[in-house]
Amino acid sequence: MEDEKNLMEEEDTQKDKYLTFSLGDEVYGIDIRVVIEIIGIQKITTVPEVPDYVRGIINLRGKIIPVVDMRLRFRREYREYTDRTCVIVVEINGVLIGLIVDGVSEVLDITEKNVVPPPDLKASQNKYIRGIGKLESSVVLLLDWEKLFSEDDQELMGSAAGDEPAKDDSSGAESENKSE
Amino acid sequence: MAEPMVEVFIYETRQFLEQLEQIALGSEENGGFSVDDVNEIFRAMHTIKGSAAMMMFDEVSTLAHSVEDIFYYIRELHPQKVDTTAITDIVLNAVDFIRIEMDKLDGGGQPDMSSQELREYTKNFLREMKIANGDDPDIDLRKAKNANAAKKEKPKQYYIGAAKAPAAAEASAGEGGKEDGIHVFAATIFFQEGCEMEEVRAFGVLNNLKEKVIEIHNLPEKILEDDTAVDTIRSLGFRIFFTAKMNYDEVKKELDQTIFMEKLELKELGSTAECEYWPTPETVAINAMENTEPIKPELPPQNERPEPAAPPPPAASGSRTPVHHGDGAQMISVRVDKLDKLMDLVGELVIAEAMVTQNPDLAGMELDNFQKAARQLHKINGELQDSVMALRMVPLEGTFKKMNRIVRDMTKKLGKKARLVLVGEDTEVDKNINEHISDPLMHIVRNSIDHGIEMPEVRLDAGKQETGTVTLSAENAGGEVVIKIKDDGGGLNKEKIMERARRNGLLTKPEAEYTDREIYSFIFAPGFSTKEKVTEFSGRGVGMDVVVSNIKTLGGNVIVDSDPGMGSTTTIRIPLTLAIIDGMSVSVGGSSFTIPITSISRSFRPEEGQIFKDPDGQEMIMVQGRCCPVVRLYDMYKLDGAVTEPSEGIVLLLEAGEKTFGVLADRLLGVQEIVVKPVPQYISRLMNTTGISGCTLLGDGSISLILDPQMLHNMIYS
Structure with missing residues (x-):
């Protein structure tokens, strides 16, 4: 019970907080809740037969996690990685994924009333944007990470074998264990 | 709510179920229940009933109760006519039912199936059995016996004022009475008529109170151990006397929560001397000694208590867990996920060791002492690895014995005759393998009996023994465990399989080119069945593909051999260890790949021009007279950025099954x-x-x- 309370409070303190990162000229925000850590770019091992935005896998202190280049993910041009390039490690539904971004800026408080829904444009990438956060002098595109990665899932699931759901279950159970 | 308790309940119940199944099958084979069997089954059912009632799973406990009744009858009256097969069926059905409920519970659900039908059947069966043996079908054995017992044992019973406890105890207890706000209570609880298992419920009440009172005594004294207790509780009520710091209202509130309670009589007394029954400490001690077989299931807390209920100490249950006594070694049960964690850590350690000893910073340095220490570390790591592996090893026996049940059920339903022979069931394999092998084995054994073993008359005509034999064997063979399922049935029908494969569009090359093994392996294709008719057991074409996929996840393979008219053999090979293997790492461009060392037959740098192309552009190499x-x-x-000239790189010859092929890499790491x-x-x-x-991490x-x-082989050859 105590733990639950603490957890709730913790979630509350993370509410409306976004980690902002840049991709080219735009500034994106992602829920601080799902962010595990930010690391510099490191050696990526390429993996065959994956979409080009999946750059490969990296070794995060003994854990092997996939990394996704967000520029390529949003169909931008590939840009050489620099000192500024960062990997944001996020945990989504118990799965760790690294997001390669041009640079990480800061953690911002954006209350719900300052968030406006994106315009309803066809054929745009807006489906991955949950809303647009208004700041004094600029805007932040708030990433809908749930949609982003669940759509990936669907895309990927199309070519997956029948035994995949079983794996899903097991990873789900794992994450439950962790939270205990 | 009380997770650990549910866990222990599930664990214990499953153990009992396994025990029950084995005893029942064994008894059937021996043609009757021995006295020991009857007692064991009775005891197991009794315990399941008790703990299920504690957990408030009434469907389970009442079912166990009805089965227990049959064995109670057998135990007490030794009837002449006992239909062993029918009783075995009843026990097995009950076991199945409870097992499903346990699985539900384990999966986070609630046992919700009704056991009504099974219960009715069991009751009717018992009735008929009683009639067949000339006993009164309506006689309530327990009551009859209890009535006798009650008469006989009357002098022994303490209530009816017998326990005007010795003065000393009376005085001391009496004095302490009111001083620190300690109250003395006498309560009588009557349960609703027909709620059954009063003794277990009474025990629950007692258990619930235990933590809140200072001293407690109850009449009848022995609730679970004494067969007459139920009767006493029914007629006189369950009577408890206790001292507690709670006041009357609190106590009443506490007792009012009792389930199935009809009536509660609660009195506050002046001192313990007024209690009808208040034994001296000596009496208590003696009673405790007499309780040689404590059956003490714990009750889950019925109300929201702030502190989590303590799980029942596993040690206490040791006396009734079905372990064979006389084996001096002490055992503890450990959660599998803890072992998994340990295994993971050992894995990390192996990587960490490589990171230190093969650290690039050390390259080219003369480090004698370091190397010595590193070797020592390596040796210890190796031993640690072996020990952890050994921890996870369990004999295949349990999994093998489960097949007995399948053989029995199937032969009975199909009217075939077959027996199962187990060889090498003490072979130990990783827990993970043991779990994954169970389903494939079941499917193969089913297949053997359904498709392999012929009907008795066909067998006789073919000059075989009437009873078919399915042999299940296991052995360790050089880092692999080999499991064989062999039957002496009709063997696989090549033409039929081929025809079916043709119809299902499975053929990928001219028919004449298929080897026997390749044809037989069609039976593992999804949706493949040569049976025209779908039976309960097979023919739907699901199952055998499960075999392959399950075994593949274990890194193993399956081969079928068949001898027409003589039977078929399915061979499963699984590597003993899954997590840590010896691998050869090679670099290609900036990447590195690792290949299990067991599948590399040789590696060499090819001469210029040694690799040639066929018209389709497929490259080949001639090695020892073979073309790969x-x-x-x-x-x-x-x-x-990789080496493109074969004579500057290195070719590794890999073996996959019976095929050999080469891969070109830059260099060996x-x-x-x-x-x-x-x-x-x-x-x-x-x-x-x-x-x-x-994937893996390098040094x-x-x-x-x-x-x-x-997998590489399949890519090349497809």
Whole structure:
């Protein structure tokens, strides 16, 4: 019970907080809740037969996690990685994924009333944007990470074998264990 | 609510179920229930009933109760006519029912199935059995016996004022009475008529109070151990006397929560001397000694208590867990996930060791002492690894014995005759393997009996023994465990399989080119069945593909051999260890790949021109008179910066099954113990055909992809 309370409070303190990162000229925000850590770019091992935005896998202190280049993910041009390039490690539904971004800026408080829904444009990438956060002098595109990665899932699931759901279950159970 | 308790309940119940199943099957084979069997079954059912009632799973406990009744009857009256098969059926059905409920509970659900039908059947069966044996079908054995017992034992019973406890105890207890706000209570609880298992419910009340009172005594004294207790509780009520710091209202509130309670009489007394029954400490001690067989299931808390209920100490249950006594070694049960964690840590340790000893910073240094220490570390790590592996090893016996049940059920339903012979069931395999092998074995054994073993008359005509034999054997063979399922039935029908494969569009090359083994392996294709009719057991075409996929996840393979008219043999080979293997790492361009050392037959640098092409552009190499295809890894995985001239790289000859093929890499990086890690799920979804089975970390912390020769082979040859 105590733990639950603490957890709730913790979630509350993370509410409306976004980690902002840049991709080219735009500034994106992602829920601080799902962010595990930010690391510099490191050696990526390429993996065959994956979409080009999946750059490969990296070794995060003994854990092997996939990394996704967000520029390529949003169909931008590939840009050489620099000192500024960062990997944001996020945990989504118990799965760790690294997001390669041009640079990480800061953690911002954006209350719900300052968030406006994106315009309803066809054929745009807006489906991955949950809303647009208004700041004094600029805007932040708030990433809908749930949609982003669940759509990936669907895309990927199309070519997956029948035994995949079983794996899903097991990873789900794992994450439950962790939270205990 | 009380998770650990549910866990223990499930664990214990499952153990009893397994025990029950084995006893029942054994008894049937021996043609009758021995006294020991009856007692064992009775005891197991009794305990399941008790603990299920505690957990408030009434459907389970009432079912156990009805089965227990049959054995109670057998135990007490030794009837002449006992239909062993029918009773075995009843026990097995009950076991199945309870097992399903346990699975539900384990999966986070609630046992919700009704056991009504089974219960009715069991009751009627008992009735008929009583009639067949000339007993009064309506006689309530317990009551009859209890009535006798009650008369006989009357002098022994303490109530009816017998316990005007010795003055000393009376005085001391009496004095302490009111001083620190300690109250003395006498309560009588009557349960609703027909709620059954009053003794267990009474025990629950007692258990609930135990923590809140100072001293408590009850009449009848022995609730669970004494057969007459139920009767006493029914007629006189369950009477408890206790001292507690609670006041009257609190006590009443506490007792009012009792389930199935009809009536509560609660009195506050002046001192313990007024209690009808208040034994001296000596009496209590003597009673405790008499209780040689404590059956003390714990009750889950019925109300929201702030502190979590303590799980029942596993040690206390030791006396009734079905272990064979006389084996001096002490056992503890450990959660599997703890072992998994330990295994993971050992894996990390192996990587960490490689990171230190093969650290690039050390390159080219003369480090005698360091090397010595590193070797020592390596040795200890190796031993640690072996010990942890050994911890996870369990004999196949349990899994094998489960097959007895399948053989029995199937032969009975199909009217065939077959027996199961187990060989090498004490072979130990990793827990993980043991779990995954169960389903495949079941499917194969089913198949053997359904398709393999012929009907008795056919067998006689063919000059075979009427009873067919299915042999299940296991042995360790050089880092692998080999499990064989052999039957002496009719064997596989090649023409039929071929025809079916043709119809299902499974053929990928001219029919004449198929070898026997390849034809037989069609039976593992999804949806494949040569049976025209779907039976309860097989023919739907699901199952055998499960065999293959399950065994593949274990890194093993399956082969079927068949001898027409003589039977067929299914051979399963599974590597003993899954997590840590010896691998050869090679570099290709900037990437590195690791290949299990067991599948590399040789590696060499080819001479210029040794590799030649066929008209389709497929490269080949002649090695020891054999012609093997060669794939260039950089080409296959689209890697830049690799060696493109074969004479500057290195060719590794890999073996997959009976095929050999070569892969071209840049150079060898060395042999290392590697820890197999799964490719992240996010990526693995796309990698069905790439020949990569996992990844591992090399000494310098970089990632290497593990190549699976079998998968590579399939890519090349398809």
